[in-house]
Amino acid sequence: MAYWLFKSEPNAWSWDQQKAKGDAGEEWDGIRNYQARNFMRQMAIGDRAFFYHSNKGLEIVGIAEVCALSHPDSTTDDERWDCVNIKAVKDMPVPVTLKQIKATPELAEMSLVKSMRLSVQPVTAQEWALVCKMGGL
DNA sequence: GCCAACGTTGGC
DNA sequence: GCCAACGTTGGC
Numbered sequence A: 001m002a003y004w005l006f007k008s009e010p011n012a013w014s015w016d017q018q019k020a021k022g023d024a025g026e027e028w029d030g031i032r033n034y035q036a037r038n039f040m041r042q043m044a045i046g047d048r049a050f051f052y053h054s055n056k057g058l059e060i061v062g063i064a065e066v067c068a069l070s071h072p073d074s075t076t077d078d079e080r081w082d083c084v085n086i087k088a089v090k091d092m093p094v095p096v097t098l099k100q101i102k103a104t105p106e107l108a109e110m111s112l113v114k115s116m117r118l119s120v121q122p123v124t125a126q127e128w129a130l131v132c133k134m135g136g137l
Numbered sequence B, C: 001g002c003c004a005a006c007g008t009t010g011g012c
Helices: A015-020 A034-042 A098-102 A125-134
Strands: A003-008 A048-053 A059-072 A082-097 A120-123
Touching: A003 A059, A003 A125, A015 A048, A015 A059, A015 A082, A034 A082, A034 A120, A048 A082, A048 A125, A082 A098, A082 A125, A120 A125
Parallel strands: A003 A048
Antiparallel strands: A003 A120, A048 A059, A059 A082
């Protein structure tokens, strides 16, 4: 199983909205970046992902799971863009902030720090375990 | 709201 | 195929 991180502006699509969708999940559409798309194409059903609030919050607020493989993005006719669906799994008992991540040497290599603008990113097993621990899981 | 970083576009 | 211009993202 692989680990990922999805970024969303809470104004556009928040963790609460994601949770409201329940197990049905929701299409992670609107991605118009090749790197992010390529990562989504690599995802498998059951892969876990952090749900990060950008712009407002700046913290990892929950854990989601990939529940549909990469398919054409329904919000565009442009066939270049694919996306997966994700569903909320659980809240982070204690949200892990960007500030904390930046202050943690073991997490200095995270894409969140290194490639700030990438909206879908891979997370290593080590990073996953540590962030979960910091979040109280 | 500003602005730096960075990805994409398009003219040559 | 290069690179300048432009648009977008996202932290501050």
